[in-house]
Amino acid sequence: MNLDQLVDDYLVHIRTERGYSEHTVAAYRSDLVELVDFASRRGVVSVAGIELVLLRDWLWETTERGLARSSIARRAASARGWTAWLRRRGLLAADPGARLKAPRALRTLPRVITETALADALAALADRAVGGDPVAVRDAAIAELLYASALRVSELVGLDLPDVDRRRRTVRVIGKGAKERVVPYGAPAARALDRYLDVARPAILAAATPNGTPTADVGTAVFLGVRGARLGVRSVHRQIAALLSSIPGAGPSGPHALRHSAATHLLDGGADLRAVQEFLGHASLGTTQIYTHVSAERLKQSYRTAHPRA
Template identity: 70%
Template sequence: MTSPLDVVVDDYLAHVRTERGYSEHTVAAYRADLVDLLRFADEHGVAEAGGIDLPILRDWLWSATERGLARATIARRAASARGFTAWMARRGLVPVDHGARLRAPRAQRALPRVVSAPALDEALARLEARAVATNDPIDVRDVAIVELLYASALRVSELVGIDLRDVDRRRRTVRVVGKGSKERVVPYGAPAARALDRYLDLGRPAILERMKGDDTAAPRPARTASNADAAFLGARGARMGTRSVYALVAGLLAEIPGTGPSGPHTFRHTAATHLLDGGADLRAVQEFLGHASLGTTQIYTHVSAERLKESYRTAHPRA
């Protein structure tokens, strides 16, 4: 007799969180997929791990197709199920890894939004002009954030996780912790260096000083060690959160022509594409971005090719 499915799923989620080092966002996605699998299995009289066989898995994905779920969602669910069944087989909970033969439709990957270099320069110039005009430490901080997002192609979680000790201002590098708790050191250029130096020397101390003189009744966040070490601070002196960065970037991208996502990842996509446009080696870009697979990085080669074709269509007299 095998273990109840809900218990096995909880054990698996604990495994990917603690032993594999997956982020809470990834664990939550796994949980949602596997809870749906549990519901489907229960409806078909399967309550134990040994009952998760290939027909059940295929019927589960087919039901998702019938409900009109996107190809990308179905592909992700198949990947979640394969990881789960492989783990059960390694643990000896089931005799065969049925998920190894599970196939799902390939997710159709939309090309990411990329901002042109001139448009990005104009947006950054507007942000810098506002910081100079107001001399507000929050505006100074915002310039440093956007410059660093683009210069180092950071994920938003990596940016807000940066501590003061992670920034090597002499070498112009920053150490970040990416997916799977993997560390990497990435460079940044002269414009980002100027913005970051101004923020760390003037903006960040001013934010902390402002908090000392704030006599409002609203409670301030606890000054934990994590807050004290954070490079980027929110308006109330605690470590800046991802939502604040999203709001900042969305406002900036709203002023730039173009459609598509308006989150911080757009700067990461843009940086990667600009690197390839400039002749950077694909494997070097993979390392720069912290991608585990070269296939993930190759999406940017398609972006570069599309940009080239568009330039050809608009510029060549016989296009």
């Protein structure tokens, strides 16, 4: 079996058996296709030639191209996952990737929007929706729900109508690794979401499909685009980036900034770290702990600004 086929089989494995997201599978595909191309240029066309020296040379080449540490670390992880799978299938006598090391990705603190700035931004969206424009009402509901429930953007656009329990104010989402969780949302998000579902969504759907019925997928999707199809990740990213563009501060301005902000505000308000872990759907508590560092940095900044002996 050639290396290209083995890469395809591995990608099917991580998608169907490991539950990796399409985004992660695409990243692994890119890395492993590049690795197989590098191996081919070195004369390696069979699995027997996948050795530690080859993997190290491949990573070294990517380093020489000036790739970021995070990109190199991800490539190493892709290679290690693949070779471990090859070993488990009995195609390699030993796992060369087990000894492959890469520079640790630099961990930067996520951008967090202040509660006041977020309140102002969400109020501006609500004011825009007062006139009843269906898209403006939808956009207000999206921003409120992203912040209220700290959803990943992929989780938000994947929501179907049965996933929303309006009486209990909860949404059921499928997160990374196909893990399901139920998260709450508050009164402001409930008002925005109810208005969207009761008034704006039917209007968007009616305008987009005047002479027919929507497809089954569109019929169940919570958030719709102006053409009546399920809203995409890029559309939400553009919307939130525009919303946050005028707020001072460095760092990303996409939907994840709302997720980071929600997590940090929960911890600032006294929420338990493990409860926040469950809320965010993190597999590891260590991933959630980054927000404790954010809170500590914010405290230091407040101290330096406000304390007379700072």
